[in-house]
Amino acid sequence: MNKTNKFGALSRLSLVAASALLSACSSFQSKPAAPETPPAVVSSVTEAPPVVTAKMSAARAQLSQMVALQDRLYRIAGPLLINNADLCRTQARSLLGFTAKNKYSYTGEFVDAAQAVLNYGDRLEVASVLSGSGAARAGLRKGDALIAANGKVLPVGPNAESLAAAILGPLASSSQSLDLTVARGGSNQQLKVPITRACAFKIDIGNSDNINAYSDGQRVMITRGMVNFAQSDEAIAYVLAKDIAHNVLGHAAITKQAYTVGSIIDNLVAVRPDLSMLIGTSGVKPMPQDLDGAADHLSLYMVARAGYSVEGARAFWQRLAAQYPATVLNGYVAVHPATAYRMGVIDKTVAEIRSKQAGKRPLVP
Incomplete structure (x- = not known):
């Protein structure tokens, strides 16, 4: 490509x-x-408008x-x-x-x-x-x-x-x-x-209405559809942090899907993406629940350290799973289907963060 x-x-x-x-x-x-004397800048557009x-x-x-x-x-x-x-x-x-x-x-x-x-x-x-x-x-x-x-x-x-x-x-x-x-x-x-x-991760907007987010070890992409679904800055932060965490933990390499996901990102950042590539599950296999839970744990700490509230995380991910379950192809839950397991990790992590915040202890996972 x-x-x-x-x-x-x-x-x-x-x-x-x-x-x-x-x-x-x-x-x-x-x-x-x-080195030379920097020139002054003239108007960027000099030609007559078409x-x-x-x-x-x-x-x-x-x-x-x-x-x-x-x-x-x-x-x-x-x-x-x-x-x-x-x-x-x-x-x-x-x-x-x-x-x-x-x-x-x-x-x-x-x-x-x-x-x-x-x-x-x-x-x-x-x-x-x-x-x-x-x-x-x-x-x-x-x-x-x-x-x-x-x-x-x-x-x-x-x-x-x-x-x-x-x-x-x-x-x-x-x-x-x-x-x-x-x-x-x-x-x-x-x-x-x-x-x-x-953190040295490139943040991309995906030119697609499917509700998903992707990470290939170096980049994080959140689709236009996911932004519209999430609506609030805090909910978007949950999604971004989750995929940043996947990158930090090396999950694309562990699952050997860096190339597949990277190709999807390359496609969806294009001016005119080939949406025919989003057929079936686009070749992306479901994330193992232990890796997904590890990313949830780290991401919530990242969210809290960034100044966002972790209190709405459970409700957001539950709403996503309810409205776009794993049966919806090319959706987030299709690739991250272990919702019940994830909710348990999220509950435990939120409790840990609350305790550390109350005791004014460092927010280190």
Whole structure:
């Protein structure tokens, strides 16, 4: 599958997740540009707007919806990724705490949509800032255009994301902060961005209405259908934390389903996913109950440490199982059928967390 043809909200320069930033740094050998005076940024869109067709209008509406959902996921995931860095152990990394994209993050008619809806051009712009990160504390904003980092001018154009990753990755891994030059409101500004330690999992929105979530050891995906079902930020946090926990515990490797689940994620982050792949159970086998229970246990601690309440966890998972039981193909419960066993683990874990909170003891599972 061509992995460059993905929905742009999760572009190659995903500075929220080190897997998309730091691993890229070992893959690219191009030398960064020599230090020079950062240029001023001109308007991202210089060409006359095209005549808007029905197809272009639909693309713009779809892009707007998916970007809004992605922004919401990053906001909810921020405390989960940052506050649980120690629990993620070897899967924690030093991150810059933001994502950046340009119009080349999109393909086909979505290039026009990126220009029209998001005002993207050749230069990378901040797409989202991870809540609670050093970037957020430094005042980095969505829409800031990336000019330079530690005096190194950042690239523009079709390969800007990959080239920028090759520059930014080593800087993030070797220092406590980054001197970032951005363009905002017609002038350049200097920001000192502290490096953030966080769990290095990429968070994706799935372009599908089936109610499910997936993890392949490196990424977490929650479908549009699951977001709409969960509704509240707290319920979405339960789902995200559960799959983050599966990744931390290495369950994709244990069950030998990393490739299968990874293919589903690759497909569902595409602008136009092949929904015919979601036939039967998509080749995903049910999660063994002991692994599912272990992920429930760890995830509830992650939820509590992120500042979310664990009190509604049982009710949420019961509601999901009742409305979309294991007989519903391509649904969450079809892959996680041990509902009764899970409820027992959830009850026990919630009681443990309450006790530790009452006694002001560390929330360590």
